[in-house]
Amino acid sequence: MKTTIQIDITKTQVSRLQETDFNNLVFGKTISDHMFVADYVDGEWTDLRIEPYAPLLLNPSNATLHYGQSIFEGMKAYKNEEGEILLFRADANQKRLNESARRMCIPEVPEEIFMEGLMTLLDLDRSWIPNKPGYSLYIRPFVFATDDYIGVRPSEKYKFMIFTCPVGNYYSKPVAVKVEQKYTRAIEGGTGQAKAAGNYAGSLYPALLAQKEGYDQLLWTDGKTHQFIEESGTMNVMFMINDTLITAPTHTGTILKGITRDSVLTLAKEMGYGVEERFLSVTELEKAVVEGKLQDAFGTGTAATIAHIFKININGQDYLLPEKPSNAFSNQVLKTLDDIKYGKKEDNHGWIIKF
Secondary structure, three states: OOOOOOEOOOOOOOOHHHHHOOOOOOOOOOOOOOEEEEEEEOEEEEEEEEEOOOOOOOOOEHHHHHHOOOEOEEEEEEOOOOOEEEEEHHHHHHHHHHHHHOOOOOOOOOOOHHHHHHHHHHHHOOHOOOOOOOOOEEEEEEEEEEEOOOOOOOOOOOOEEEEEEEEEEOOOOOEEEEEEOOOOOOOOOOOOOEHHHHHHHHHHHHHHHHHHHHOOEEEEEEOOOOOOOEEEEEOOEEEEEEOOEEEOOOOOOOOOOOHHHHHHHHHHHHHHHHHHHHHEHHHHHHHHHHOOOOOEEEEEEEEEEEEEEEEEOOOOOEOOOOOOOOOOOOHHHHHHHHHHHHHOOOOOOOOOOOO
């Protein structure tokens, strides 16, 4: 494909495509043949290239290994029945990457480098994009510090990379979640809104404790009082109560501005549902469950898309949610999103880049 910037391409001599079992994909385990790379040196992004996916050579004094100056994104590409690539809301991911970059003292990645590097990579590895329902190509752009220096300061050099993975569903079945009221994921003034590596590292231990108790994920609460639901470990969360969709707002800086979240809210309004971006208290959530007013509960995210919740633990009490009918909002919006992503429904929002 044509680009306005110089991207050097070195193709792999031995593709792993033929040895890949596309019927048994484990999320994030199978990596495509190539990766896009750019280096930030002397105040500019240089040496734009695509090369075979391979290990990196890092010195022990690499700044990221010590101070965690690293951010990333996640998005997906699909194929329609004509074999064209459909890239979902990549422009929003590019903008969010730079929001994270500003918070983490990382130089922003120019739009043309991000988008043209991404699309050139996808065009080269288009055979890695699965062409059956429920499957897609997961895309991981990320930036990390590359100074070999262990003084505490922002790095002067960075690397921007993109690699891709053919994937199936992140969650193969509805999930059980536990309301977390001891540990904290983020607090106002922190880095919760950034898609920074350290945010995920800090969440692993509490999540592991919950998993040992039989729960798939946590519902994080606010760091000050632990009285209000914020988000889950891998996704934003939404609740349908009395035909109104409720999800936490993002203005506090403690919650990731989910792109799937934004898409779902847009579609909910178009479908005639009430939408409230406000903090739902743990007490209000429990009351809605007990009184049978909680009609739907689910997570939203690039990896998960829509993850149905079937069980919520609140204050040590498990609450099983009724099985969702086919006309439940979460099922409706999942089908609508999938139809747009796979080119079966007209995209009226400018969300799809097709090539």
